Amino acid sequence: MTGVDDRGFEARRQASVHAYGLALADRPADPDDELSKFASLARRYTGTEFAAINVIDGEFQVRVAAAPRAPVSLSARSASICAQLIYGSSDGDVFATGDASQHPDLRFNPWVTGELGRLRMFAxxxxxxxxxxxxxxxxxxxDEPSSEADAAAAADVLAPLSQALISFLDARRMLHELDPAGTPFEG
Structure with a gap:
């Protein structure tokens, strides 16, 4: 995984996060129930312990929705595995590992080392x-490792589910653009 250091890219990306109502300043205090349904589906169909939708906003990773047991949280972008993915993952748009503690790009991440969590299997x-x-x-x-085959199977589930999630976000954004005075981006 490599980093991207393009101010123009980041400005466009932040404008897009804001346009979708996903920026930290745009978010209601409570989790987004509609988006949490996508996270719950991801957890159920992958058989994993946790699932979440994380947005990278400025210097933070914002967990905008989560399946039960994965609390909505805020953490530094510098500690975010998801930020590593969006800032130039050479693995494409879907990434999976059966044991993050053995992955060269993730093994020193605080979510893996125990500083912030004990993440092992990740997709x-x-x-x-x-x-x-x-x-x-x-x-x-x-929190437990899995086989690489199981991790890859989880990634196979996430690919189409993420496309459905983007379609949902696009529809919600379009409705807000048509009626900006309406209820903004609430589930």
């Missing part, structure tokens, strides 16, 4: 918005 699909820039990820994980 994430990058969510690419209308402006063709990444907004964040739909990801699943477990």
């Amino acid at each position: 994430g699909a990058v969510l690419v918005g209308r402006e063709d820039v990444p907004l964040g990820t739909l990801c699943v994980w477990s």
Whole structure:
């Protein structure tokens, strides 16, 4: 995984995050129930312990929705595995590993080392918005390692589910653009 250092890219990406109502300043205090349904489906169909929709907003990873047991949270972008994915993953738009502690790009991440969590199995699909820039990820994980085949199977589930999620976000954004005075981006 490599980093992207393009201020123009980041400005376009942040504008897109805001246009979707996913920026930290745009978010209601409570989790988005509609988006949480996507996270719950991801967890159920992958058989993982946790699932979430994370957006990278400025210097933060914002967990905008999660399946039960994965609390909505805010963490530094510098610690975010999802940020690593959206800022130039050489693995494409979907990434999976059966044991993050053995993955060269993830083994020193604080979510893997125990500093912030004990993540082992991880799969994430990058969510690419209308402006063709990444907004964040739909990801699943477990505290126990899995086989690489099981991790790949989870990634196979996330690919079409992430496309359905983007379609939902696009429809919600379009409705807001048609009626900006309406209820903004609430589930």
